[in-house]
Amino acid sequence: MSYLLKRIAFYVFTAWAAVTINFLIPRAIPGDPVQALITRSRGQMTSEAVQSLYVLFGLDKDASLVEQYFTYLGQLLRGDLGLSFTYFPSPVSQVIGDGLPWTLGLVGITTVLGFLIGTALGTGIGWRRGSWADALIPVTTFVSSIPYFWLGLIAIALLTGPDSFFPASGAYDGGLVPNPDPQFIGSVLRHGILPAFTILISSMAGWILSMRNMMVTVSSEDYVTVAHAKGLSDRRVMVGYAARNALLPNVSGFALSLGFIVGGTLLVEIVFSYPGLGLQLFQAVGAKDYPLMQGVFLIITLSVLLANFLADVAYLALDPRTRREG
Amino acid sequence: MTDAVLEIRGLNVDYGLGDEAVHAVRDVDLTLHRGEVLGLAGESGSGKSTLAYGLTRLLPPPGVIAGGEVLYHPDGGAPVDVLRMTLPELRKFRWAETAIVFQGAMNSLNPVHRISSQLTDVIKAHDPRSTPASRLARAREMLRLVGISADRLDSYPHQLSGGMRQRVMIGMALALEPKVVIMDEPTTALDVVVQRQILRQLVELRERLGFSVVFITHDLSLLVEFSDRIAIMYGGRIVEEATSADLYRDPLHPYSHGLLNSFPALRGPKRELTGIPGSPPDLRAMPPGCAFHPRCPHAMERCGVEVPVLGIPGDVRSGHDAGANEPAPADRTVACWLHPVHDDGL
Numbered sequence: 159m160s161y162l163l164k165r166i167a168f169y170v171f172t173a174w175a176a177v178t179i180n181f182l183i184p185r186a187i188p189g190d191p192v193q194a195l196i197t198r199s200r201g202q203m204t205s206e207a208v209q210s211l212y213v214l215f216g217l218d219k220d221a222s223l224v225e226q227y228f229t230y231l232g233q234l235l236r237g238d239l240g241l242s243f244t245y246f247p248s249p250v251s252q253v254i255g256d257g258l259p260w261t262l263g264l265v266g267i268t269t270v271l272g273f274l275i276g277t278a279l280g281t282g283i284g285w286r287r288g289s290w291a292d293a294l295i296p297v298t299t300f301v302s303s304i305p306y307f308w309l310g311l312i313a314i315a316l317l318t319g320p321d322s323f324f325p326a327s328g329a330y331d332g333g334l335v336p337n338p339d340p341q342f343i344g345s346v347l348r349h350g351i352l353p354a355f356t357i358l359i360s361s362m363a364g365w366i367l368s369m370r371n372m373m374v375t376v377s378s379e380d381y382v383t384v385a386h387a388k389g390l391s392d393r394r395v396m397v398g399y400a401a402r403n404a405l406l407p408n409v410s411g412f413a414l415s416l417g418f419i420v421g422g423t424l425l426v427e428i429v430f431s432y433p434g435l436g437l438q439l440f441q442a443v444g445a446k447d448y449p450l451m452q453g454v455f456l457i458i459t460l461s462v463l464l465a466n467f468l469a470d471v472a473y474l475a476l477d478p479r480t481r482r483e484g
Numbered sequence: 485m486t487d488a489v490l491e492i493r494g495l496n497v498d499y500g501l502g503d504e505a506v507h508a509v510r511d512v513d514l515t516l517h518r519g520e521v522l523g524l525a526g527e528s529g530s531g532k533s534t535l536a537y538g539l540t541r542l543l544p545p546p547g548v549i550a551g552g553e554v555l556y557h558p559d560g561g562a563p564v565d566v567l568r569m570t571l572p573e574l575r576k577f578r579w580a581e582t583a584i585v586f587q588g589a590m591n592s593l594n595p596v597h598r599i600s601s602q603l604t605d606v607i608k609a610h611d612p613r614s615t616p617a618s619r620l621a622r623a624r625e626m627l628r629l630v631g632i633s634a635d636r637l638d639s640y641p642h643q644l645s646g647g648m649r650q651r652v653m654i655g656m657a658l659a660l661e662p663k664v665v666i667m668d669e670p671t672t673a674l675d676v677v678v679q680r681q682i683l684r685q686l687v688e689l690r691e692r693l694g695f696s697v698v699f700i701t702h703d704l705s706l707l708v709e710f711s712d713r714i715a716i717m718y719g720g721r722i723v724e725e726a727t728s729a730d731l732y733r734d735p736l737h738p739y740s741h742g743l744l745n746s747f748p749a750l751r752g753p754k755r756e757l758t759g760i761p762g763s764p765p766d767l768r769a770m771p772p773g774c775a776f777h778p779r780c781p782h783a784m785e786r787c788g789v790e791v792p793v794l795g796i797p798g799d800v801r802s803g804h805d806a807g808a809n810e811p812a813p814a815d816r817t818v819a820c821w822l823h824p825v826h827d828d829g830l
């Protein structure tokens with residue numbers, strides 16, 4: 159238990175460090191975001207408006223850095239990440255709130271599915287080593303070596319077009335209003351299929367390979383032979399003795415991949431113009447939208463930390479040897 | 485003589501197929517009698533473990549059984565050939581009739597499951613109608629039998645010492661009251677004191693529960709002390725088989741002789757430790773004739789040409805109670821041209 163507490167303390171500290179760096183970096187960058195906004199509005203702003211912008215962005219020169227820091231922390235606790243330039247005057251938290259569900263829905267579900275299906279297939283292939291199933295190995299190796307955005311580009315080139323069932327971009331038909339009716343949901347699913355399969359196939363292939371290799375390694379462990387010698391059913395040995403242990407190294411890998419849901423599939427979202435966090439980050443970079451960038455980076459950092467923590471907890475739960483008891 | 489419980493006939497085990505195959509066990513005939521401890525000794529690489537894996541059909545790939553039969557005689561039933569059982573039959577046979585404690589039992593327990601679940605899942609697999617409570621009670625009983633306190637049930641393997649894990653495995657092997665227990669160097673990783681302690685316990689349990697043991701080790705002095713009969717293996721073949729008293733007093737095969745002299749004797753007159761010159765044969769390039777002849781101090785011309793068959797030696801007078809001119813008793817066999825097979829015996 160004290161081990162877990164130590165880990166939690168570590169993560170809290172890391173999160174604090176990330177937040178602080180997030181505060182310092184934009185202030186260390188030369189240039190003035192308000193100036194950039196003024197330039198963009200092509201002089202159609204009164205000086206009062208400019209002044210209120212400085213106040214809004216928290217860049218009014220009167221406050222000291224320390225004061226600004228505490229204001230920033232206070233705002234952060236309230237979920238206030240400032241205002242976005244590109245979507246001005248929407249707050250960053252709202253912009254992120256719009257993008258996050260799409261990313262979580264698309265990438266989150268496919269990441270989890272990819273892990274589950276890949277692990278199950280890898281278990282079966284590894285267990286029946288030497289059978290026809292081994293023929294799948296070169297295929298999966300090949301697939302797992304293709305970058306997923308490239309797979310996405312190929313899918314768009316081959317499967318989309320003016321009269322194709324699959325739309326090439328977006329998350330739903332432009333004419334629809336997001337609400338839970340069948341037409342909207344159907345549109346979301348139709349738009350999601352291609353990007354989902356792109357991610358699913360390439361992530362699954364990796365899990366198949368690593369699980370298969372671990373199964374082969376674990377199958378020759380003494381305790382698996384003992385399980386056979388005990389006359390347990392083949393299924394019981396495969397699941398309870400081989401797969402259970404082969405899973406361990408993959409669990410932390412999986413937890414880490416959860417952390418990259420938010421930031422890791424940027425390219426798929428760009429390729430499919432999918433309105434998730436990745437696309438927003440891409441646009442924010444292009445528009446020099448510092449508050450939005452900061453907000454997205456913060457979310458990415460925190461989700462990676464959370465995933466690491468989950469990995470620790472999962473390992474603790476699954477491998478008794480990591481528990482320091484008594 | 486007691487009746488047989490396990491009869492190995494002409495067992496051959498190869499690693500690999502075709503020309504590449506390594507013949508790790510060749511033409512092994514061996515009989516285990518009810519209630520006895522049969523020792524199996526030989527240098528590292530002589531095929532002891534392969535024999536044990538072969539007769540339980542647990543050979544790791546690329547091991548294959550190239551021929552022979554392993555007859556199991558159930559109590560009052562017709563003998564069955566283990567090598568020809570269907571998979572469901574084999575699953576039922578395993579552990580319930582023949583349990584095995586593996587070499588390096590250190591890694592025989594799954595590190596992620598508690599001792600209790602590893603002791604009870606085997607009971608459940610063979611007796612699905614047992615209740616969790618009865619299984620747990622049985623597991624507790626087995627631990628007590630091997631001298632481990634029952635509160636260890638909730639432990640994970642890494643929380644036990646090596647000796648404790650070994651005992652857990654022995655307890656597990658006895659959980660279904662098998663007729664045969666095969667032990668492949670179950671105690672080599674332990675210090676001598678613990679080793680003897682566990683063995684003494686095992687022999688005592690054997691007397692109480694009445695199972696037979698195949699005990700595999702390269703430590704012949706241990707076998708002389710604890711087993712009823714001893715078979716010596718060399719290069720995949722049994723080269724000599726005798727009661728441990730006979731073997732200790734009068735080893736016939738020069739290899740047995742060498743093995744005996746490689747270990748300090750615990751009892752009886754001191755012998756000079758000489759060991760065996762040379763090294764074990766390479767299975768991929770076995771010498772012609774008797775595999776031992778390049779290392780044998782008594783090698784003759786014939787030894788390099790013809791493989792001696794295992795049989796009752798014609799020239800040796802039996803041990804203690806036999807008359808001076810009688811041939812060796814039928815429970816003593818050797819494969820060596822120094823002791824040609826007794827004609828009447830075949």
Ligand SMILES: Nc1ncnc2c1ncn2[C@@H]1O[C@H](COP(=O)(O)OP(=O)(O)OP(=O)(O)O)[C@@H](O)[C@H]1O
Binds near residue numbers: 499530532545702767
């Ligand atoms: N998987 C394998 N592939 C090829 N050869 C093997 C394999 N396993 C074992 N052998 C060979 O089979 C022979 C017998 O091995 P085995 O493990 O049965 O010896 P052993 O008598 O148990 O030795 P030890 O006392 O060291 O346990 C050895 O020469 C070994 O090289």
Ligand SMILES: [Mg+2]
Binds near residue numbers: 533668
């Ligand atoms: Mg061995």
